[in-house]
Amino acid sequence: MLSVERYLALATCVLALGGLTTACSSDQPEQKGPVGPVPQGLDRFYGQALDWGECEPYATSGTARSAFGAEGLECARLSVPLDYTEPDGTTISLGLLRHEATGDDRIGSLLVNPGGPGASGMMSAASMAGPTADTEIGQRFDLVGFDPRGIGASEPAIECLTDEERDADRADDIEYDGSSRSVQAVEQQQREFAAKCAQRTEHGKDMLAHLGTREVVQDMDVLRSVLGDRKLNYLGYSYGTRIGYTYAERFPGNVRSLVLDGALDPEQDTVESLVSQGEGFGASFEEFATWCQEQSDCPLSGNPTTAYQDLVRPLLDDPVDVGDRVLSYDDATTGTVQALYSERMWPQLKTGLTELSQGTGSTLMALADMYNQRDSSGGYANTQDAFVAIRCIDDPPVEDKTKIRRAQRRYAEVAPFLDPGTRPSAARDACAFWPVEHTSEPHLPDVDGVPPALVVSTTNDPATPYQAGVQLAEAMNGRLLTFEGDQHTVFLQGNQCVDQVGARYLIDGTLPQEGKRCT
Incomplete structure (x- = not known):
């Protein structure tokens, strides 16, 4: 078993197709950035405009075509450098999917990653958009899923x-x-x-060498700026928790809130x-x-x-x-x-x-x-x-x-x-x-100055053991929310107790009391 983010876009249109309504953009791309600090040489990426439109062209499977046809979804591409040390070199693109906040009192965007590594954030956001649209989360946040570099609708894809x-x-x-x-x-x-x-894989070894979490969090900071958010709101499941705590370590001043559900232990090889x-x-x-x-x-x-x-x-x-x-x-x-x-x-x-x-x-x-x-x-x-x-x-081999x-x-x-x-x-x-060297090592994240994260851990999680959540909450100077159950991850999956705690944290920064448990 060892081998385990419109205001330059003045209007949004709704196109009725076969009983479905699909959000589509005006002809003018949306530019909200740059917002927040911009690393040297990356101005054109942090300030780029997004051309939101129909999502079906982004589908890479029959399942994705069905999911991307749901009401209120719009998709776009984000351009990023293949190698951040060479911003004038080769560029690649990430697939984005958005469901805009349904209320008037919008806070910003909530970026979502479902983990894997290798799972599609676009698919995750598409599946979550309907159930969350009328909740506090859906009313206050644009729900944004992104396919990390090499995955799903992002180009080029790993092959x-x-x-x-x-x-x-x-x-x-x-x-x-x-x-x-x-x-x-x-x-x-x-x-x-x-x-x-x-x-x-297109670009071969160069792509493989710049595929890891180190680059994904840099992509995510570009996305944060392009979406017009001064600080990041992020929900990561499973391996997505690694993306979350790595982003916090790399961009500590750019974090507003982090919900990390189904944690990986950052110290384990x-x-x-x-x-x-x-x-x-x-x-x-x-x-x-x-x-x-x-x-x-x-x-x-x-x-x-x-x-x-x-x-x-x-x-x-x-x-x-x-x-x-x-x-x-x-x-x-x-x-x-x-x-x-x-x-x-x-x-x-x-x-x-x-x-x-x-x-x-x-x-x-x-x-x-x-x-x-x-x-x-x-x-x-x-x-x-x-x-x-x-x-x-x-990780090291x-x-x-x-x-x-x-x-x-x-x-x-x-x-x-x-x-x-x-x-x-x-x-x-x-x-x-592997034909290229690894780019990270297991370690506790250095997150001094980062707002406390909300870490959700399930007692009988089959894939990410409960104790890993306990350890990550401590490492992140955060707060642990325990869910007593038998499943892998739980937030925004129908448990009222967990969803209420997570909503209060994301909306107004309120953490649960120490030892909070949900069933």
Whole structure:
């Protein structure tokens, strides 16, 4: 498991299309910047105008086309330097999506990032816009999602594997064989993957070298200025919390508010982070199994871990046909992990495991497709390619094979349901063969002078353990809000208690009392 932002635009028009209304701009671009401090040489970026218009041209998948057609959404492109040390050099563009504040007493923009790394902020904002439009948040803030460099609608996009190669990679379970021969084969695959990323991505190694969180927060400060905000309001989920605290460290005087939900521990290296994540999934599986065994037809009788292993381990040698594809062990466990992100998906997981006990795998395959963002036509978002590329540029590679084996053993101990029953593999992942050097190191952020952040942490978060939120709140001189639940992130997802606390913080800066908990 180791291999884990109108006033120069004088009018806004509304175009009715097939019963849907889609916001579109006037012919004149909107210029609000520059606002706030502008780093030397970057005036043209910080003061650029945005040409807001329809969002559908920004869609890179059928799912995005559907989401971007919703009422009140408008999209634009932001130009930024590929390399901030060479602002007169190559430029790239970021895709932006906005739903404007619905009230008269607008505070500014609220930038949103859903994490990953590799997930689309445009998709996240599009999905949040409707439910939040009539809330205090939607009335007081423009909701703005951006696709970080290399991701989604941003150009150029990270490209590593074709759709066909991704399908083939998912069907191949060689990584679970710990033999020397398999280690060599896996490392060769990882070496080839890294080379393909450099060959197939526009600007090649230059793009890969300037893809990380270090550059994303600089892009975000450009966006803050272009949107007309003197100070940043930001909501980051999961890996998006890293973007938030890194921005605070890089631009401490430009922060108004930070909501960080589902925190990453800033001190953990890649191995420690993945093992901690495994612990979270292990606990979530136990919660799921307890719920499942309360149902009359649960497929996990007796010891749930053993029962689960008995269902999925045979897939290592005999994958199950699902149409013209096969459900591999990797897909079955990936589908399981996808369902463990929220207890609302537990019934779907139960159905999938029941099907597997009967020799079929369509539900688990659908869950794995959801995780991998594969649409019904067989096309993939570039989320998984971007995940690897960003992780490799953000953190040091893990080269120590003894450390890799030890981490796999620890992962199997804390998440035994994901133990494939094979010897631990010492295979290094793609980051060991990455063609450019990493640009960050794990460390506690230096945020002296930054307003206190609101950190939200869920007690049984499967992907980002609760204690990481405790530690980040302390590191950010912030305040922890505890949510007692079984899901990954919670703010603006329907919990009234959490949403009220977050709204008060974003609107008037009020932090909850120490020890505040929501259920």
